[in-house]
Amino acid sequence: MSDRLDELERRIDGLRAGVRKAMRVRDTVTARALRAELRGAERAWDSLVGGVPESGPDDQGGPTGRDAGSSRGEESRLVTVREQVHQALTLLGAPAQPRLIVAVGEAFFGGALRSNQLTSLRRDEERSFRASPYGRPYYLCAALTDRLSPARGLLAVSTWPLARRMVGPLSPRVDFLTCAIAVARQLNDDPRAARLLTRMARNIPGGGQGDLGPPDPGRVIEAAAGELAVHAERDTRDRDTLAKRATSQLGDTARLFGAATLSTVARDTITKGGR
Amino acid sequence: MSLLTSLARLRALDEGVAQPIATVRHCHLSARPMVFIPLKLSGEAAAPLAAMLGTDRAAPHLLVVTQPRNRDLRFAWAAELAGLLLPYIEGFLSGTETVERRGADPYERVLDAPQLVVPNPAGVAFTRLLGRSTRFRRPDGPYPVPEGVPVLGRWLTYFAERAAYPGSSLTLAATEELGRHWASGQSGLEDANLAALTGWITDGPSDEAEDPLIWPPAGPATDPGFDAEVLAPAIESGSAERVAEALRGQLEPTWRLMWRAIDLLGALPAGAGVASRWEQDRGSFSGMAAQLAEGAPPQARRDGAIAAASRLARMERAQAAYDVQRAYDDPLVMAEHRLTGEAFAGEVVETDADRVEGEGRSRKLRPLVVIKTDDPVRLAPGTALGTPQRREQGAELMSARDGLVTVKITKGMGRSKTPAPGSVPEVGERVCYTSLTDDFKGSPGLPEAEATPWTHGGPPPEYVPADEDAVEEWS
Amino acid sequence: MNRLDVLRGTTPQKPHDARAIAALAANPGCTRRALMDGAGIDKDAAARHLGFPAPFGQSPFAITRGNVFEALVKADGCAELLRMLREVLGLPIAEVAYHDVENVGAHLRHAHTRALFDRAARDGLDAGTVYDHPLLSLEIAGHTAYLEPDVVAFQMGGRFHIVEIKSFAVIDGQADPAAVAAAARQAAVYVLALRRLLEELGHDPLRVAHDVVLVCPENFANRPVATLVDVRRQLAVLRRQLSRMTGLDGLVAELPDDLSFDLLPGEDGLPTRPAAELADALRRVTARYAPDCLSTCDLCFFCRDEARQEGASDLLGRQVRDELGGVASVAEALGLADGTRDPAEGQEEIARLLRNAERLRRECLA
Known part of the structure; x- marks a missing residue:
């Protein structure tokens, strides 16, 4: 067996050198071919060393990887992810980025979300909505920009009032303050919750108290509410205007998931008109 | 760089092999050096990736962080590193000698001290960062780290600081030491590549030294191609063995180079001043060990104004002393001063050994020596001189004209009425005199730390590591 | 042609980027x-x-690290960035408006950027404070290069600041000088491009500050810290080179x-x-x-x-x-x-030095 290992190691070294040489001269075709061969050799080496079967269930390199469709296992995991995200967003009460959603999931629901699980969520939800509109009690959907396109990297809940999902110039800040207040209100004994609140509090004037000690939720709420009062009026006005525009210009799908481009807006408007 | 070194570089380029610029070794070489080659994760300030280290060239230790973004694994790695480095360091503390001091209590000095050898100055810088990121940690409290890690941090900080101290050999950077003894036929920038520099000194230059597939970089930065094609897939695979093997492959060539560098330096005879500088190193090391034993706090994040100024003054004195000592120890270094006219060498053509000056009680022995030299002497009459041939001797330049220099000897001839035998050079002897001397002004009159003027921030608060230091994220 | x-x-x-x-x-x-x-x-x-x-x-690890850090600085409505801008620029609480210029399709971004900055410089009313990934342009030897600063910050009634986000660490107040110098040179390119844009729009180009906001992680944590860096010297060098x-x-x-x-x-x-x-x-x-x-x-x-x-x-x-x-x-x-070659005129001194050096080396290595 060790002979075989030695031989594999030599081959792996040779292949690696080949790949790097090819990459240096940007010969991507050769590099890709060699890389494939290399992965094969490395898998063989792993299995020989660790006694793992050569094409186990963890095998991600082969063509039968995750794209092969949704097994039952994946389906159930998807539901869990979806629910966890819904819980977190409901707690926050405002559109949020995956990073914050993951942190809230950890701190308050003992969840183990990873942000890469959230990347395709919006697309999956849109597909599901298109297949059977309003078939689910809620959808995880987009927040909409002033062009009514989906805002980059934000998730929202379909059952919220439309204005809450609109992103005016002040909205990112307003939403952050809203989220900070929500987190402060829910603060529990979990050190992860305290850490999250500390991180948020230090970015609110008067909210932090140095870097040490658990944050004082009352103080964070007060500070965040104080700043919120400065922005609230204009932000509410901006959002309402946008929401009106969205209602009049967008069809159901686009209202939830956003219009991809200007031309989409036009098409959606027409679709709506035709319905 | 002097013209002499430039000429050596030109010659090296022409002949295809490095040229010596020293005839003796100017650093101490331990009988048991600790070779330490750290690697860091690209893009991070001080995230360790791996290290190869040890005192036995046949048995290097490999320490690897198999998931470099995992904080716990990083501290586990630091703990492993402590497990190897601390016993090595502490092993030197048992044998000591008592040193008497004028005006101060005697102290215990170790008989031998540890020596850390890293590949290059970047390796020293990374050692400093590793020290900085671990010395404030605590084994208890909110973010506990394994025992030994904070102590390791203080030692790494110490070794990195000593590396900047002129003439100290507690920490050596291989490329720097090689570059102090040989001139390659490439630029100083390219000399920072250990494989390239060693190549020039041994087998001759080769472009292979710049091919990361043949000679991986000596760290702490890794080759981006290796990161992309080997390391990233290995980390993703979750196979610790694969990550370890990949990194072993990157480190082993450098490991061999490091010992080659040590052999190259070891083949040179030690300069006369090496032992006394190593004695200072031993004293400094003993002092650091005593501070640790007394429970002193970790080194501050930054020096206060007085500490910084006195440190700078100390370093400047050490640099001046080191420069002079090397010139006295090594004719090839002295030659640089001969070239600029601050030193000259030649044959003694005439002496007046019994010459005296003054009358009665003030009658003094002042022999004259005339030296014939080809060197361009640029020294004014009255300049005080010293000579490597007789280190106790003091002399003064009388005149220099047409390749003949007259020197008056003022010191180092014994107490009798005639010079002690051998204390005055004889006709036909080759001698060298220089205006460089090793007596320097004492330390500048800096106030005590408590008296720091307000213009320099006032007295620094006594450094007490805050909790913040201990819980600082390491991400 | x-x-x-x-x-x-x-x-x-090949289009030029700022680097x-x-x-x-x-x-x-x-x-x-x-x-x-x-x-x-x-x-x-x-x-x-x-x-x-x-x-x-560039190592993929370094690239990932850079992206992660930039995302962190801009996360949650630029919460960290606003804290820092309030600290270093004294930005008032009310100024938080955020414009994600990248929300606009690639082909429209430059025009959109122009419109946004024109509006900001003109009346300041309703103007944004943080412009995320605007697209600027600069003429290089007759060709247009498009440039994308990380952020441009605008203070109402005041100045535009280039914000440069870099993932090299500032440790105990010190950063790698080479990295800082490179960041300053790069930021100077953005300053110049933005100044030319304002000039074209008929505004005072000096409303773009020569102090850029450099954002880096502090110590070994990921927490960002901002420093103002004066890039006047880099600007002068750049202008000279472009001319x-x-x-x-x-x-x-x-x-x-x-x-x-x-x-x-x-x-x-x-x-x-x-x-x-x-x-x-x-x-x-x-x-x-x-x-x-x-x-x-x-x-x-x-x-x-x-x-x-x-x-x-x-x-x-x-x-x-x-x-x-x-x-x-x-x-x-x-x-x-x-001594096998005679010095040309003007080379006498260096020749003498070299001959001396050669003599000394031979003597010492004999």
């Missing part, structure tokens, strides 16, 4: 580089084709008519021109190799090889070159040292 375009031939123009523009000032005396950059030729591709691939590359590039016409006029740096890319985009022919063409334009090129120019290995063949003392670095006082070749310097 522009002579520089002729020089490039059928090779598609490349900042690097233009690295070796201002190098004609080869000035012409290739001016013509917009992909030096990296040329070097590879010549068999001297550049020794640069030189517009003055390339003078250089170009003296070139032989048949000279071409065309890589003749085939259908797959890979160069088809015989490498030896391209090398010959490049050699007809003088380079000024220095070891510093090894960290700044894609062509460095090609030029170093050329310097080796010529036996140029440039190989050993500027210090050696300066010390040799104008003796350009290795053979010449050694000949003077050995």
Whole structure:
């Protein structure tokens, strides 16, 4: 067996050198071919060393990887992810980025979300909505920009009032303050919750108290509410205007998931008109 | 760089092999050096990736962080590193000698001290960062780290600081030491590549030294191609063995180079001043060990104004002393001063050994020596001189004209009425005199730390590591 | 047709990014580089084709780290960034408006950026405070380069600030000086581009501050910290270099008519021109190799090889070159040292020094 290992190691070294040489001269075709061969050799080496079967269930390199469709296992995991995200967003009460959603999931629901699980969520939800509109009690959907396109990297809940999902110039800040207040209100004994609140509090004037000690939720709420009062009026006005525009210009799908481009807006408007 | 070194570089380029610029070794070489080659994760300030280290060239230790973004694994790695480095360091503390001091209590000095050898100055810088990121940690409290890690941090900080101290050999950077003894036929920038520099000194230059597939970089930065094609897939695979093997492959060539560098330096005879500088190193090391034993706090994040100024003054004195000592120890270094006219060498053509000056009680022995030299002497009459041939001797330049220099000897001839035998050079002897001397002004009159003027921030608060230091994220 | 375009031939123009523009000032005396950059030729591709691939590359770990850090700075409505801007610029609480310029399709971003900044500079009312990834432009030797600063911050009734987000750490108040210098050079490119934009729109260009906000992680944590960096010096160097590039016409006029740096890319985009022919063409334009090129120019290995063949003392670095006082070749310097070559006029002093040095080395190594 060790002979075989030695031989594999030599081959792996040779292949690696080949790949790097090819990459240096940007010969991507050769590099890709060699890389494939290399992965094969490395898998063989792993299995020989660790006694793992050569094409186990963890095998991600082969063509039968995750794209092969949704097994039952994946389906159930998807539901869990979806629910966890819904819980977190409901707690926050405002559109949020995956990073914050993951942190809230950890701190308050003992969840183990990873942000890469959230990347395709919006697309999956849109597909599901298109297949059977309003078939689910809620959808995880987009927040909409002033062009009514989906805002980059934000998730929202379909059952919220439309204005809450609109992103005016002040909205990112307003939403952050809203989220900070929500987190402060829910603060529990979990050190992860305290850490999250500390991180948020230090970015609110008067909210932090140095870097040490658990944050004082009352103080964070007060500070965040104080700043919120400065922005609230204009932000509410901006959002309402946008929401009106969205209602009049967008069809159901686009209202939830956003219009991809200007031309989409036009098409959606027409679709709506035709319905 | 002097013209002499430039000429050596030109010659090296022409002949295809490095040229010596020293005839003796100017650093101490331990009988048991600790070779330490750290690697860091690209893009991070001080995230360790791996290290190869040890005192036995046949048995290097490999320490690897198999998931470099995992904080716990990083501290586990630091703990492993402590497990190897601390016993090595502490092993030197048992044998000591008592040193008497004028005006101060005697102290215990170790008989031998540890020596850390890293590949290059970047390796020293990374050692400093590793020290900085671990010395404030605590084994208890909110973010506990394994025992030994904070102590390791203080030692790494110490070794990195000593590396900047002129003439100290507690920490050596291989490329720097090689570059102090040989001139390659490439630029100083390219000399920072250990494989390239060693190549020039041994087998001759080769472009292979710049091919990361043949000679991986000596760290702490890794080759981006290796990161992309080997390391990233290995980390993703979750196979610790694969990550370890990949990194072993990157480190082993450098490991061999490091010992080659040590052999190259070891083949040179030690300069006369090496032992006394190593004695200072031993004293400094003993002092650091005593501070640790007394429970002193970790080194501050930054020096206060007085500490910084006195440190700078100390370093400047050490640099001046080191420069002079090397010139006295090594004719090839002295030659640089001969070239600029601050030193000259030649044959003694005439002496007046019994010459005296003054009358009665003030009658003094002042022999004259005339030296014939080809060197361009640029020294004014009255300049005080010293000579490597007789280190106790003091002399003064009388005149220099047409390749003949007259020197008056003022010191180092014994107490009798005639010079002690051998204390005055004889006709036909080759001698060298220089205006460089090793007596320097004492330390500048800096106030005590408590008296720091307000213009320099006032007295620094006594450094007490805050909790913040201990819980600082390491991400 | 522009002579520089002729020089490039059928090779598609390589767009300059801020880093490349900042690097233009690295070796201002190098004609080869000035012409290739001016013509917009992909030096990296040329070097590879010549068999001297550049020794640069970026680790995927470093790239990921950079992206993660930028995302952190801008997360949650730029919460960290606003804290820092409030600290270093004294931004009032009310100024938080955020514009994600990247929400606009790529082809519209530059126009959108112009409109946004015009509105901000004009009345300030309803203007944004944080502009995420605006798209600026700068003329480089007759061609437009598009540039994308991380953030531009605007203070109502006040000034625009370029915000540059870098993932190298500031540890105990100190950062790698080379990294800071590179960031400053890059930020200066953005300052200049934004100033030209304001000027075009009829506003005072000096409303763009010469202090840029440099955001880096502090110590070993990920927490960002902002520092104001004065880039006036970098701006001056950059302006001077750009004016030189517009003055390339003078250089170009003296070139032989048949000279071409065309890589003749085939259908797959890979160069088809015989490498030896391209090398010959490049050699007809003088380079000024220095070891510093090894960290700044894609062509460095090609030029170093050329310097080796010529036996140029440039190989050993500027210090050696300066010390040799104008003796350009290795053979010449050694000949003077050995006494086998008589000094030319003006070389007497260096020849004397070299002969002395040679005598001393021989004596000591005997």
